[in-house]
Amino acid sequence: MKTNYTVLEDANQLIAERSFKAPRSKVWKYYTTAELLDKWWGPEPYKAVTKSFDFREGGHWHYVMQGPEGDAHFCINNYKTINPEESFTAFDGFANEDWSIKTDMPSSDWEVTFTENGDMTDVKVVLTCASAEGLNTLIEMGMKEGFNQGLDQLEALL
């Protein structure tokens, strides 16, 4: 199964969509239970280790992303709205060791929607970046020949 990515025109949103062959209640459970999140959130080769989890509106998920070389990154999710088994919204960012939000690292707001589709469940993640109106521009420009040539030259230099 492939993940489908879209960048919204004139918006600072990146959308990731994926279908899973499982009932919606099960997918929801894997998304909203700390022990289960720790099993897949990773991402490889990282391992997510939950430190504190409180899945409710106004609640949070504090976890550490542990790297293969002993590096650790503190991550924070603040849950905003929850419609059980249908959708939730959250703030996602990096944290300092005292769980205060790191403002110099990229952060985003998420809306995660779960839709039943026959015996599949469609998961749609809408990432809204703090100041990423330029996402689209970057992708568009990446396709421009002049820019690609510039990149080729750069690659040759590196």
Next chain:
Amino acid sequence: MVEYAINLDSVFSSLADATRRDILSRVSQHPQSVGELADAHKSISFAAVAKHITVLEDAQLVIKKREGRYQIISANPKTMHQAAQVLQHYQALWDARFDALDKLLT
């Protein structure tokens, strides 16, 4: 974890403006003088165009070079490349996550 060598906020916020996106698009095709860029944006003042260029320069998206009596603006592919890498990093992250979830669910 990717180390962000560029200031992503300044990159993305400087790209949030349509005039600046247009300036960057023009200079990424070929380097141009400040005067040429001002001519292409007649609806705004020369000073305003110069200010937009400074914002792009601060974000390291463009490089300003003096050639005789002209100031030549060119795109900085290094910053563009790094920003594009950040996007690829996001995609790789979600691919890995969803693959892992898929394995557990089925």
